[in-house]
Each structure stands twice: as C-alpha cells, then as structure tokens.
Amino acid sequence: MEALLVRKLGDPTLPPNASEKSSLDLSTSHPIPNLESPTSVRVRIKATSLNFANYLQVLGKYQEKPPLPFIPGSDYSGVVEAVGPNVTKFKIGDLVCSFVALGSFAQFIVADESDLFQVPDGCDLVAAGALPVAYGTSHVALVHRAQLRPKQVLLVLGAAGGVGLSAVQIGKVCGATVIAVARGNEKVQFLKSLGVDHAVDLSSANVIESVKGFLKSRKLKGVDVLYDPVGGKLTKDSLKLLNWGAQILVIGFASGEVPVVPANIALVKNWTIHGLYWGSYKIHQPNVLGDSLKELLAWLSKGLITVNISHTFSLTEAHLAFTALKDRRAIGKVMITFDGGKIVKSKL
Ligand SMILES: NC(=O)c1ccc[n+]([C@@H]2O[C@H](COP(=O)([O-])OP(=O)(O)OC[C@H]3O[C@@H](n4cnc5c(N)ncnc54)[C@H](OP(=O)(O)O)[C@@H]3O)[C@@H](O)[C@H]2O)c1
Numbered sequence: 364m365e366a367l368l369v370r371k372l373g374d375p376t377l378p379p380n381a382s383e384k385s386s387l388d389l390s391t392s393h394p395i396p397n398l399e400s401p402t403s404v405r406v407r408i409k410a411t412s413l414n415f416a417n418y419l420q421v422l423g424k425y426q427e428k429p430p431l432p433f434i435p436g437s438d439y440s441g442v443v444e445a446v447g448p449n450v451t452k453f454k455i456g457d458l459v460c461s462f463v464a465l466g467s468f469a470q471f472i473v474a475d476e477s478d479l480f481q482v483p484d485g486c487d488l489v490a491a492g493a494l495p496v497a498y499g500t501s502h503v504a505l506v507h508r509a510q511l512r513p514k515q516v517l518l519v520l521g522a523a524g525g526v527g528l529s530a531v532q533i534g535k536v537c538g539a540t541v542i543a544v545a546r547g548n549e550k551v552q553f554l555k556s557l558g559v560d561h562a563v564d565l566s567s568a569n570v571i572e573s574v575k576g577f578l579k580s581r582k583l584k585g586v587d588v589l590y591d592p593v594g595g596k597l598t599k600d601s602l603k604l605l606n607w608g609a610q611i612l613v614i615g616f617a618s619g620e621v622p623v624v625p626a627n628i629a630l631v632k633n634w635t636i637h638g639l640y641w642g643s644y645k646i647h648q649p650n651v652l653g654d655s656l657k658e659l660l661a662w663l664s665k666g667l668i669t670v671n672i673s674h675t676f677s678l679t680e681a682h683l684a685f686t687a688l689k690d691r692r693a694i695g696k697v698m699i700t701f702d703g704g705k706i707v708k709s710k711l
Contacts, residue, residue, distance in 0.1 A: 375421040379681065387421070393434075398473060403476070405471055408440070408470055409488050410491075410698050410701070411468055412699075413684045414496045415525065417685075427464070429464075434466045435465060436469070438460070440458070441459065459482060461478050468678060480657065494659055496641065502529075504637070505517070505534060506533065507651055514538065518542045518588070520591050520597055520601065522554055522559075536667050539588070541560050542562075542563070544570055545564065546565040570604075571603055585609070588612065592616075607633055670696060675697075676698070678699055
C-alpha cells in the first residue's frame, strides 16, 4: 500500500524521497496492516486531515515524540474493507471515521470496532475525515468545558484555521455572539459569509480597538469565552477584552509563543482558565470524546455545521499540504485524499 513515513525529524515541506534532507519517505509497497484481534476492522482510507500537530510532530516539536520511523496522521474517514470474526457493529462497505495517535497517512488502517464511528447518511465522507480533531477539540472545549450559552460573547483567535473555524461554527450553533480574528481579507470575507457577528482583520486592524468598538455598538460589556489556538501577543491583547467571570480556553500556540496569563488578574476578575488537550480525553474520559463526535456527525448530516476544505492533495503531494499549513494559506482544513474527488454515501 501507499504510506508516508517520517524517517527523520525535519522540514515536511520538502518533497518526499527527494534528497538527503527530506524527512518524508513515500513508500508504495508498505505492508497492508493485518487484523490484530477478532474485533479489528480494516479501513480503506478515503481522506485524512492535516492538523498543525502533525506538522509539529514531523519537526520534532510536538509534545508526543514517537520513535522513528512512523506514519503520521490522526483523523481519517474511509470504507470498511475487512472485519474480524467478532465484529458486530460494522460490515464490509460501511462508511466510517475515526482518529488515532499515528498512522492515517496511508491507504489502509486497522482499528478496533469500538474506536470507529459510522458516518451517517448524507454526510460527505471527506468532510467526516476532517471532523474528529478540529471539530472534536472545539466541541469538547466550548460545549463540554466552557458550557457556552446563547448570547454569551465568544472571541475566537486564529478563526480561519482548522480548529478556529470549527469553533466559530460551533459557537454559532450554541447561539453565542461570535467575534472572529484572522489575518487577511480573504479569510475575513469567508468568516463574514459564515455569519460571524464581527470579524477582525489583523492585517489592517488592532484587535483591542476593533473588538471594543463592536462591543460598544452592541452595548456589550466584554468577552465571556476566549478560544485561543494562537498564543503570543494576540492572547495578551485579548485578555484586555475579557469580562469578569470570563473563561479562557487554552487550545494551542500556533504563533510559537506560549502566553502568560497573570494569576493576579485572573483572581481579581474571577477568570477560569481551561487547559485543553483533546487527545488525552481518549485515555481519561473516552465517553466524552465518543459522545462529542457522535453529536458532531449528527450536526454535519443536518447541515448545522459544514467543513470548509481549502486544499486537497494526494499522498504524493503531502509536502504541499504541509506547505499550505505552514504558509497560513488554509481556510478551514487541508486534506489528503486517496483516489481523488469526493464521495457521498448515496453514490457508493
Ligand atoms: N489542545 C488540543 O487538543 C488541540 C487540538 C487541535 C489543535 N491544537 C492546536 O491548535 C493550534 C492550531 O491548530 P490548527 O490545526 O487549527 O492549525 P491551522 O489550521 O494552521 O490554524 C492556525 C491559525 O493560527 C494563526 N496563526 C497565528 N500565528 C501563526 C503562526 N506563526 N503560524 C501559523 N499560524 C499562525 C493562523 O491564522 P492567521 O494567518 O489568520 O493569523 C492560522 O489560521 C495548533 O497550535 C495546534 O497544535 C490543539
């Protein structure tokens, strides 16, 4: 099968197998994984998404450092291709999605049936492969942790990125007033087309002034929930916009800078700071992840959320997918698909 291997840590934007410097190695004869247990399922992968964590992992800058060589990739969707003798939930031909710590940048993957989710009728299969990590993170953060309520003011940083765009959409589903922060006119126009209440273009506006102006125009005091996958100075500025009793969702540090939230101000303003590592729920509270993903798939099938895929590549072009993410060109998700094109369940 085709699989992308990381043979050494380094820059994943260099073409696979091109030179000594390439960290990626594209294999066309990697062994197809065997069913490991009676409840194992082998999935022929249709789509797998590129997350910022995958990029950091190839660079060797992610918190989890697997031994080399490894196949990167975490969330995916596809078609059930083989089932173990005790599998009861799935049959060959079913459409499924899931997530793993490693291994989805390949044509086939094996998972236990308890780790797979049925993709409901009418859901785009490629979109389902983009859902687990990005939408799962924002759903657990906003719905489970912050318990976002209608009319609360949600400020989303990095709002046109993978997790950011999902937070914007989930915020709208929850009935919040959503303020989106992104860089560049194209991203801001896209966010406006999704119905955000206010969008800040960092290439031309100051976040503090722009958000304060919007809050004043709506007679709102401040921000109730800050969703922060960016960090750095943007976080520091955003803290100036928070209400008494606000919640801060620490999601990531795309800027490369871990921000400091002064504890004395958190005390005086009664802020709650939630550190959130979505993947670790799989170990500590797997039911939260499972329920969250089922709700997201239901929302996707009802059209309450949509997945914007700005870039789609084949596995041989994986370095271009990493480049799109690195260059901040993605609006929503960057995907790697197998056999090209989109498949809708009804057409299978
Ligand atoms: N806690 C968790 O469980 C969890 C789960 C998923 C992701 N994350 C983290 O969330 C962050 C975003 O992930 P993602 O997959 O959404 O990435 P992404 O699609 O690349 O989005 C990141 C966004 O951050 C903004 N940004 C600001 N400074 C940046 C910089 N120096 N380099 C790159 N982007 C920058 C960009 O927006 P503009 O260009 O518009 O400024 C970009 O749209 C990452 O740190 C990731 O590790 C955490």
